[in-house]
Amino acid sequence: MITEGSTAVRLSARAARAGAESSPASRRPVKARPAARAKPSEPTEPDAPTPGLRIRQLLWVGGAIAWALVLLSLLSYSAADAPSASIAPHNNPPANWVGTLGALIAHFSYLYFGLGAWVLVALGGVLLGVTATGRRATHLPVRILGALLMAAAVAGLQALALPTSGPVSGLGGGLVGTVGVSRLMPGLNVIGTLVVLLAALWIGALVALDVWALIAAMWTGRFIVAAGRTGGRAAIAAAQAARHRRSAAALAQTRENDIDDDRPDAALPARPRRARRDEAAADEAEMLETMGGGAPAASVGAIDEDSDESDVDTMDDSAPAPGGPKVFDPEQLRAKIAKLPVRFATQTRRSATEDDLRDIQNSSDMEGYRFPGVDLLEEPEGNYSATMEVFVREQAEALERAIKEYGIEGEVVGVESGPVITLFELRLAPGTKVSQLQAIASDVARSLKAVNIRIVSNMAGRDTVGVEVPNAHKEKVRLKELMTKSEFYGSMRLPMFLGKDASGEPLIADLAAMPHLLIAGTTGSGKSVCMNTVIMSFLYTKKPNELKLVLVDPKMVELSQFKDIPHLMCPVVTEMAKAAAILEWAVTKMDERYELLAEAGCRDISSYNDLTWDEVKERLNLQTPEEEARVPRKLPYMVFVIDELADLMMTNKEVEQSIVRIAQKARAVGIHLILATQRPQANVVTGLIKSNMPARISFKVASGMDSRIVLDQKGGELLLGQGDMLYLSPRSSKLTRAQGTLVDDKEIRRVVKFMREVASPTFERQLLQLRPGAGNGPSEDEARDGLQAAQQDPLFDKAVEIVVESKRGSVSMLQRRLAIGYTRSSRLVEAMWQAGIVGDHKGTVDRDVLISQEEWQAMKAQAAADAAAAGEEAVDPDIAEKLRAAQVSVNATGSAAGGIEDEADALESEDDDGEEEDDDDAPFDVQLRQPRDRVS
Structure with missing residues (x-):
């Protein structure tokens, strides 16, 4: 029977022979007189049995x-x-x-x-x-x-x-x-x-x-035929040739060739016949042992006794080489590994209840709003560590055996098993350089049957070297497990459940403390899933009046599934020109917030939000209701999520200035950036951007150069993909290996559906009316007045729908489609420009269309609500308030203006019947649907 122990002994024997042949003593030049044989080394005292x-x-x-x-x-x-x-x-x-x-x-x-x-x-x-x-x-x-x-x-x-x-x-x-x-x-x-x-x-x-009986029979037949023809020695040679044809190049031959290439041929002595005889005898012993034959030692001894001794032997080949690998006992190694402590995350992790999550969710008041339940998320996997212990111990034994085969002394002293990789702590012998271990990393990975391994040369507070080896089976890290079984920190303002580290502990980071995040990775590495995880973390911990999101998705498929959440400040942006304009608006908003904090005497957004409304009025000296209406009671956090930074940088090179200004100054006012790219190149992730974004996540990248751009060091190219990542914390230069949280599309659909039933988004009017590249366009008030005036024309809504659908701001096209004259068609296009729907005049070229169908529906709903609040369409304040609550969401289809007018007629009829409600004129932050309570 072929066993692990016999294989290890044979490998050790071959390695010892290779070391003896490659040692300087064995390559000593032949002198004229015969050299005396070296005395055999004294037998060492055997180790005490365990x-x-x-x-x-x-x-x-x-x-x-x-x-x-x-x-x-x-x-x-x-x-x-x-x-x-x-x-x-x-x-x-x-x-x-x-x-x-x-x-x-x-x-x-x-x-x-x-x-x-x-x-x-x-x-x-x-x-x-x-x-x-x-x-x-x-x-x-x-x-x-x-x-x-x-x-x-x-x-x-x-x-x-x-x-x-x-x-x-x-x-x-x-x-x-x-x-x-x-x-x-x-x-x-x-x-x-x-x-x-x-x-x-x-x-x-x-x-x-x-054993395969057929192969054993063939070997036996070959052995018998060869023995009958040429005797026992020819049979041994035939068996040895067959073994060499099936195996790779021997380690001894490789080392000998490497040394021979550096020496002149004349300086190398001929190989002693004794060495050749001993190697042939060892090969015979190995062949007989594999076939289950007699005692190998007896066969070797018989051949050695019949052989003549060489006169040019300079060294006893039976003695171990001074520089060769140590021949170790597989039984002692297996016994030591069996006692090695293996640390799994389930042994130390605290199991909490949903009360921890509820404490963070109740951090601020917002009546009528409900958070999605954790039952909408997928269940985590069972006790994964129990199935991994046998595999981990086998890998530890194989790792220690592999490094010794390559001449490096060391032992495994600790194991930390994670969801995807296992970290082995390796204590090297004194005088052994880490570079020696890094040089054979690919060979050790082959010995462990792993795709690749990663060497962690510096482990803070320890005298060991880390070796990260992929597990045979990956564990799926679920968001529900991290939210209900993690150790929560209530001080986190913007928690993100990123995944589990290499030891299986939850990896939770606070975006407000970062304060910005850079994510890089190739296609399929887990970059988009990580962004979905970050957004889902915000939806479960922050209310719409605490956090506002701006999502930029040039691919139009990654982030568009979040288009109905109430945290959005504008529809999902798919045009890079519009995204550049939004970042410029964010810079303006940042300056406005700093002016407000300076007037209120606050250092950051947290200290401002801790103030009561009376304290705010006292510090800002607010006297009239108009002044109070212009000052926000609370400042929500703003997070800008950009899916592809490379597309944004290629569209507008000046966008780098906006990103750098926000990254440098926006932390105190609660404005944060999350930038993702699949091309971490120097012209995309520039030095200014990288220096102002200390928190970075690298998934698998294409090369070591890309990893250096993101992490300032190599390692990202060795990742496994599918959520395997390296996290660089802003408070430490040490990389953390982790497995990212997996959020499926069906989980996102369930959560978004729940939130759609609770509330609908209220968009920022300034973002809807942004005009990319229009420095001399109409102001915000002019755009709002222009839209309200243009809607007096009964053909305006239809003309806008035609322009938005065709993406062409053409006067002649409206003439043909609406069967009107040139004067009226040009007046409609001019009104669209005044409202911020189309761009500037370009001569004979069609005007650019600046909004999408969803944005147009949101603009109409906002204009209808403003008109209702001003009393132009409904003089009763109760009607105006109900009109604001009846605004349509951004995914509405068809004409929304007609729906608003029908709702107004219905509400006026209800008012005529005598239905009245008490209400106040507090501004709206979000439109609640179930229940219909107002939010101040």
């Missing part, structure tokens, strides 16, 4: 005694011994060599398995022989099942060939064979039954012996 090894030795002795008793019992079986029923009276005392116990063992063995009992005895002897050499039989329960299957197949063959003969009279093959054949014969007949039994015997041999 307790586990001592227990295994005792178990082996007990097993050998039991096997010998069973063997003697079967050999001395007598049909006249009790409890046999074929002969009476019984022998007294029993004739069996083992006495009554032996008679019982032999009787029941033959009764159930017939001659198949000898298969079990033979396989038991093989097992004892394998374990006697210090090796371990892997997967022992499976091999036992294979042995039972072989015994049953042999019993069936005996029952098929000799149904009446056997140790037990009338039961050839025992009960197992007789019953099995009787069940197979009616359906398969003799030939079919024979095929099934032979197949069972074959499968049992594969499972029990772990």
